[in-house]
Amino acid sequence: MDYEKEKILFKIYCELSNFLEREGKKLKAEDWWNKFCNERIFYTHRHTFVSKYSQLFLNDDWRIYDLFAHKEGIYFLAFQDRYPEFKAFIKAMSIKSASQEVQIEFQNAENPKFDEHLTEEFRSFLMYVLRYLYHEEYELYKKFTSNDSWIHLQNLRFYTAENLCIKLSLGTESVIEPNARTFYDRKTNRFLIKEEFKEDETILASEICKLFDSPKGLDDFIYNILSREDPDEIERWLREKQLDALPLDERQRLKLHMPAPTTPSAEIVDDEFLKQDVLAPIKEETTTDETLMEEKVFTQEVWKQECEPKEASIKWQVYSPRPKKEVIELEREISTPSIIEPNLSEEERKAIGRWGEEYAMAALTNKLSNQYPNCEIRETGEGIIILVEGKEKARIIWLNREQDALKEYDIKIVYEGVEEYYEVKSTPTESKRWFPLSKNQWDFAKKQGDKFHILRVYNAGIKSKAFIADIVNPYEKWEKGEIELKIKNIRIKI
Numbered sequence: 001m002d003y004e005k006e007k008i009l010f011k012i013y014c015e016l017s018n019f020l021e022r023e024g025k026k027l028k029a030e031d032w033w034n035k036f037c038n039e040r041i042f043y044t045h046r047h048t049f050v051s052k053y054s055q056l057f058l059n060d061d062w063r064i065y066d067l068f069a070h071k072e073g074i075y076f077l078a079f080q081d082r083y084p085e086f087k088a089f090i091k092a093m094s095i096k097s098a099s100q101e102v103q104i105e106f107q108n109a110e111n112p113k114f115d116e117h118l119t120e121e122f123r124s125f126l127m128y129v130l131r132y133l134y135h136e137e138y139e140l141y142k143k144f145t146s147n148d149s150w151i152h153l154q155n156l157r158f159y160t161a162e163n164l165c166i167k168l169s170l171g172t173e174s175v176i177e178p179n180a181r182t183f184y185d186r187k188t189n190r191f192l193i194k195e196e197f198k199e200d201e202t203i204l205a206s207e208i209c210k211l212f213d214s215p216k217g218l219d220d221f222i223y224n225i226l227s228r229e230d231p232d233e234i235e236r237w238l239r240e241k242q243l244d245a246l247p248l249d250e251r252q253r254l255k256l257h258m259p260a261p262t263t264p265s266a267e268i269v270d271d272e273f274l275k276q277d278v279l280a281p282i283k284e285e286t287t288t289d290e291t292l293m294e295e296k297v298f299t300q301e302v303w304k305q306e307c308e309p310k311e312a313s314i315k316w317q318v319y320s321p322r323p324k325k326e327v328i329e330l331e332r333e334i335s336t337p338s339i340i341e342p343n344l345s346e347e348e349r350k351a352i353g354r355w356g357e358e359y360a361m362a363a364l365t366n367k368l369s370n371q372y373p374n375c376e377i378r379e380t381g382e383g384i385i386i387l388v389e390g391k392e393k394a395r396i397i398w399l400n401r402e403q404d405a406l407k408e409y410d411i412k413i414v415y416e417g418v419e420e421y422y423e424v425k426s427t428p429t430e431s432k433r434w435f436p437l438s439k440n441q442w443d444f445a446k447k448q449g450d451k452f453h454i455l456r457v458y459n460a461g462i463k464s465k466a467f468i469a470d471i472v473n474p475y476e477k478w479e480k481g482e483i484e485l486k487i488k489n490i491r492i493k494i
Contacts (some may be wrong), residue, residue, distance in 0.1 A: 001047055009043055010079055010086075017086035024092065037093060044075040047174045054169035057098040058083060058090065061186065063210070064098045064170065071173040099186035103169040107176065112159035112192055117486060119158045120434050122191075123207070125225045126153060128234065129212065130254070131243050137215045144212060144252060153211075156189055182207040199486075201226040229436045235346050245345060303348045303428050305461035309358035314366050315467035319456075321482045356426025356457035357410050361398055363455075363468055364413065364422070368394050386415075408444035409452070421448055426457040430465070434486075442485075446475040 001009070009076045020027060027033060029236040040049040042056055046301040050056055055073050061078040063332045067262070068074045077095060079086075084139075106112070164275035165181040179184070181203060182193045195205045202370075205223035212218060238244075260393060283398045365384050369375055372394070376387040382401065394415035399405035409421035421444070435456070437445075450473045459465040477483045 001043070006043070013079070013086040013089055019090035020088040020092050024088070028092070042075075042093075042095070043078045044073065045069060045078055045080075047077075047078075050075050052093055052095065055173075055179075056095060057094055057101060057170065060097045061099040061102075061184075063183075064102055064168070067168060067175045067177075068098070068170050068173060071170075071175075074171055074173050098170060101170060102187075104183070104185055104187075105167040105169070106161075107165035107167055107178075108161050108163050108409045110161065111166075112161040112190075115158045115160045115198065117484075118160070118193070118198060119156070119224075122156060122158060123154060125222070127246070127251075127254075128225050128238070129218070129222065129355050131238065131246055132218060132221050133212065133215070134246055134250070135243050136217065140213055140215055147248075150254060152189055154360075156191055156211075158191045158193065160193055160195045160198050162195050164192060166192075182338065184211060230438070231346070231349055251345070263391065275332055303352060303461065305351070305355055307461070307463040309355055310362050312359060312362075314363050314464040316363055316367065317467070317469055319469045319471045319477075321477075347482075352426050352428055353424070356455075356460045357398065357400060357424045359426075359457055359460070359466060360411060360422065360424045360455045360468065361396065364396055364411065368413070368415070383411075408441045409436075411455075418451070420453065422450050422453045422455050424455045424457060426460045428460050428462075432460055442475070445473075449473050449476065 024452050032268070038051060038053070040051045042050050042052060042054075044050055044056070045059070051430055054075055056077060058073045059076040062081075065076060065080075069076065076098070077083075077090070077110045083090060116124055120394040130141060130145065133144065144153065164177075164183065166177045166180050166183055168175050168177070180192075180194070181197050182191065184191050191208075193204075193207070205226060208222055209215075209219040224237065225234060228237060246254075361383065365377060366387075369377060372386055372388050374388070375393065376390075378385045378387060383398040384396040385392055386396075394413060397411070397412045397414070399407055399412065410424045413420045413422070423437070423441060425437075427435070437454075445454075452473060452475075454471040454474050456469040456471065458467055458469070471477065471483070474483060478485050
């Protein structure tokens with residue numbers, strides 16, 4: 001069939017689809033309808049016609065298409081780039097999508113393992129990708145922010161394996177990929193990646209780009225986002241590229257679909273809660289029926305503080321990881337992934353950081369005042385002074401009180417001739433495990449040892465739920481394997 005005839009056929013499909021949308025029940029009641037549906041009326045990638053009883057599929061995944069298009073018994077419906085224009089016809093004919101029909105078997109000796117960091121990293125830059133699509137590929141933006149697609153993207157989970165050998169079966173045909181780098185399993189919404197490539201930002205950018213139909217320039221854009229850790233640096237780069245933030249109404253609309261948090265019972269005391277889930281070593285998870293359970297959805301609005309930091313109850317725990325075995329057992333009780341930090345604007349991130357630092361100041365003040373009974377607490381331009389009988393016992397200095405001091409820490413305490421340094425990392429969620437630290441801060445932490453603390457503020461802005469996990473000497477904890485470190489942007493000079 002030549003190009004002009006294909007155009008006529010496509011128009012027939014569209015006209016029939018439009019009629020089905022308007023008067024589908026009436027059309028299906030006609031005597032000739034069932035016989036018509038059984039005829040060889042489906043034009044395929046082979047430029048031939050087949051009936052719906054052939055092994056006929058929709059081409060909704062080019063990777064699957066490439067693997068099976070040459071198989072004699074497999075057919076893909078033509079006009080794959082324009083399926084939405086005759087979707088009522090496709091639905092009425094019950095043509096199945098290849099991605100939903102393909103069966104995947106792992107030929108590996110071991111099951112893939114859930115990678116929490118990659119999952120959170122993907123979710124953290126997802127809004128940046130949507131910004132790109134909104135400005136550069138608006139039709140794709142509309143496609144991927146429809147309710148089902150948006151929820152699917154946010155619930156995507158990443159898995160890694162030492163070797164990625166996959167057997168794919170479609171209809172009666174099978175294909176083996178003996179050394180796959182990645183594979184996106186649409187049915188279970190899992191992105192599988194070979195272990196050796198999970199730190200390779202070039203490959204990650206290239207493969208993730210395919211999730212969004214590979215528009216021109218998106219792979220380079222994703223690479224640039226992945227190679228920048230600091231949100232402020234990302235925002236500056238986006239402004240240089242004239243990729244403004246999404247309009248407020250769009251951000252609010254998209255935030256209506258976020259993964260459900262795993263929230264412990266309100267009866268659990270703070271100490272026990274911290275032991276169970278906060279800042280434990282990164283948990284390993286194998287693929288089980290429980291981990292593939294359908295994930296719930298809840299409503300998440302733009303971040304708003306419900307109280308001032310000084311009004312929130314003070315909850316403090318020195319971080320102490322649980323044994324790895326216990327962490328794995330706990331994970332098996334959870335049917336949904338940890339909540340990620342919502343897609344926040346630059347202003348919201350700064351407000352959360354400010355709230356967390358002020359809350360940390362209140363917590364440190366409370367802690368020191370308990371060490372000096374009957375003390376006087378005096379507020380100064382740089383922070384707090386603790387006085388006993390008119391003599392200064394301790395001083396808490398908030399370096400960023402007026403403006404960002406650009407130091408390796410946010411708060412310094414001086415008492416009894418000793419200095420301690422506190423870097424505050426805040427999140428409005430209960431269980432976001434990963435957070436960035438600059439190389440200068442890490443070098444400073446190594447130098448200061450027990451004098452350097454990271455205060456992880458959880459549930460920032462929530463009066464009854466805010467709490468702090470105090471990570472003392474993070475460098476030593478990393479050496480002991482109690483916390484995990486991801487090193488990015490390694491540069492070699494020769």
